[in-house]
Amino acid sequence: MLALYYFPGNASLLPHMMLREIGAEFELRLVDRDQNAQKSADYLKLNPNGRIPVLVDGDLVLFETAAIALHLADKFPEAGLAPAFGTRERAEFYKWMIHLTNTPQAEYRAWFYPYEHVNEEAAAPSVKQAAERRLNRMFDVISEQLGDKTWLLGERFSAADLFLLMLIRWGRGMPRPPRSLPNLGAFAERVLARPAVQKAFEAEGLKAPLI
Ligand SMILES: N[C@@H](CCC(=O)N[C@@H](CS)C(=O)NCC(=O)O)C(=O)O
The missing domain is CATH 1.20.1050.10 (Glutathione S-transferase Yfyf (Class Pi); Chain A, domain 2)
Structure with missing residues (x-):
């Protein structure tokens, strides 16, 4: 199961666009910045930095946009979002x-x-x-x-x-x-x-x- 913690237009937009390109099944979970939810105790368990995005992939919890993007590109190579390794x-x-x-x-x-x-x-x-x-x-x-x-x-x-x-x-x-x-x-x-x-x-x- 994939879940992306996002807020409209935030750095979460990159993994969100990638998930749509991939055509993967995923859940979008809004982090309500209007309520400062990115600093809530629950969210800090996912990302102790209190920043958006976070990707949950099964029992893997990832923060850092670029790391999430690289992980998605690797996990779904058939989507062709990254060139072949070693090239x-x-x-x-x-x-x-x-x-x-x-x-x-x-x-x-x-x-x-x-x-x-x-x-x-x-x-x-x-x-x-x-x-x-x-x-x-x-x-x-x-x-x-x-x-x-x-x-x-x-x-x-x-x-x-x-x-x-x-x-x-x-x-x-x-x-x-x-x-x-x-x-x-x-x-x-x-x-x-x-x-x-x-x-x-x-x-x-x-x-x-x-x-
Ligand atoms: N290096 C982090 C930066 C993430 C970041 O700065 N996210 C912003 C939204 S684009 C955020 O969470 N801002 C709210 C805050 O800092 O409280 C990443 O790429 O994931």
């Missing part, structure tokens, strides 16, 4: 998964939660601005690396593309949203056109603007 493409896949999780995703944490990085509340806007500047540079590089390729790995779609879509979406409220970069807007539309992605967005009740 050059697999190495490129790891590069993107690790880069996306520890560089832009981590930077978004400072952008969304700047107060976690300051002692004086008054400094939070400055932290947010600096995070935004760094995110802009990161997306410039990603856009350049993507170039005119269809997907991050070239002709081959993978979970890394779903990851990038989620990160593009998170910046939709920025003065210079990632979708406005030459290659990223068209890329995001391509990912959004996938029926599995549409199902995930619909199930989470995500409304326009989607990116």
Whole structure:
């Protein structure tokens, strides 16, 4: 039995889109952030960090979005969300998964939660601005690396593309949203056109603007 603890639009969106791509049976369990449920005693038993998502796979309880994504890709190889082990493409896949999780995703944490990085509340806007500047540079590089390729790995779609879509979406409220970069807007539309992605967005009740 697979169960995904989620909140609409949160990092849980990546494993959610993957589960839809895979066509696996799973249960979606809402973590009610409006009630701060991610910090409840019950949820902390699943993820002591109090963050979303968590995947329960039988008696395996996993936190960390990228770990969950890699596990799903490995568990359902027939879905083709990751290239074959030991190949050059697999190495490129790891590069993107690790880069996306520890560089832009981590930077978004400072952008969304700047107060976690300051002692004086008054400094939070400055932290947010600096995070935004760094995110802009990161997306410039990603856009350049993507170039005119269809997907991050070239002709081959993978979970890394779903990851990038989620990160593009998170910046939709920025003065210079990632979708406005030459290659990223068209890329995001391509990912959004996938029926599995549409199902995930619909199930989470995500409304326009989607990116
Ligand atoms: N590195 C963690 C970060 C997860 C994370 O920051 N999740 C956010 C939602 S996107 C969250 O739980 N925020 C609520 C909180 O921190 O209380 C992961 O990738 O799973």
